[in-house]
Amino acid sequence: MAGKLMRAVQYNCYGGGPAGLQHVKVPVPTPNNDEILIKTEAASVNPFDWKVQKGMLRPVFPRKFPHIPGTDLAGEVIEVGPGVQHFKTGDKVVSVVNALNGGGLAEYAVAKESVTAARPLEVSAAEGAGLGVAGLTAHQALTQSAGIKLDGTGPQANILITAASGGVGQYAVQLAKLGNTHVTATCGARNMDLVKRLGADEVINYKTPDGAALKSPSGRKYDAVIHCAASTPWSTFEPNLNDNGKVIDITPSPTALMTFALQKISFSKKKLVPLVLIPKRENLDYLINLVKERKLKTIIDSKHPLSKAEDAWAKSIDGHATGKIIVEP
Structure with missing residues (x-):
């Protein structure tokens, strides 16, 4: 597709929010070794995206x-680069684009074969697009950081999931209930029924005193907290944890990282664990299969055309989306 132009959304500097996004036409990218070119059918916006624009991860990103x-x-595979073994033109796929380079908010994007998975007919493009960062983060937090066996064979664990109606939280609740877990979840009042339907055993309104204190209504102490909400002081978590309890923080603040460092020095049994997502195809395959079998849902907050990507951007920045925000070219 050399020389062909595509529609895309880009920004030229840090800051600017939705108004900083520009609608442009740029050349369709060419896949390199072990890469595939995908015609985008659906993409999702994550908080990571606007945090990069804001400059919160400079100078690494972008x-x-x-x-x-x-x-x-x-989307659909349009072209494969040298060395690609598992995909061919016409295949339907779900993928995670390299975060350093970006490229998802465009008509076409290139992605590594190693973070691309086949998408069966039973899984819509919008359902699949939600699984990338959010689904994989929930899966990694539960299985690797918290040690939950999603086949239900592990010991029973008490799990707290904060911001349970958000992008990561909705997947975390559903995945945790595949394991042998009792799930306490926090969210806003308007989403409490939804979170219960997703499987949570106890749901707390985060705006109430008990919700702000993260206290289980049944008085349980937590073996692990999947923390998907804004920065929370360690002093709020600590009294609610079991002796060896962990807080897995998916977006650790500088203060949280300092807490992590101090606990390393003091050999504390209760730990704050920052999570750095490492996307893997086998985990994406696992999630897609769960969606196919209707054991996992992608809750979609809203869909926006690429021409109105700034609306999706603004909705994500607002921080009150229920589930995933989808952009469709």
Whole structure:
């Protein structure tokens, strides 16, 4: 597709929010070794995307300007690069684009074969696009950081999931209930019924005193907390944890990282564990299969055309989306 132009959304500097996004036409990218070119059918917006634009991860992200944001997408394989073994033109896929380079908010994007999974007909593009960062983060937090066996064979565990109606939280509740877990979840009042339907055993309104204190209504102490909400002081978590309890923080603040360092020095049994997502195809395959079998749902907050990507951007920044925000070219 050399020389062909595509529609894309990009920004040229840090800051600017939704108004900083520009609608442009740029050349369709060419897949390199072990890469595939995907025609985007759906992409999702994550808080990571606008945090990069805001400059919160400088100087690592983005690699350069102008930058086309977006990491999660689902679509159709248009071209394969040298060395690609598992995919061919016409295959339907779900993929996670390299975060350094971005590229998801465009008509076409390139992705590594190693973070791309086949998408069966039973899984829609929008359902698949939501699984990337959010689904994989929930899966990694539960299975690797918290040690939950999602086949139900592990010992019973008490899990707290904060911001349970958000992108990561909705998946975390559903996945945790596949394991031998009792799930306490926090969310806003309007989403409490939804979170219960997703499987949570106890749901707390985060705006109530008990919700702010993260106290289980049944008085349980937590073996692990999947913390998907804004920064919370360690002093709030600590009294609610079992002796060896962990807080897995998916977006650790500088203060949280300092807490993590101090606990390392003091050999504390209760720990705050920062999570750094490492996308893997086998985990994406696992999640897609769960969606196919209707054991996992992608809750979709809203869908926006690529021409109105700034609306999706603003909704994510607002921080009150229920589930995933989807952009469709």
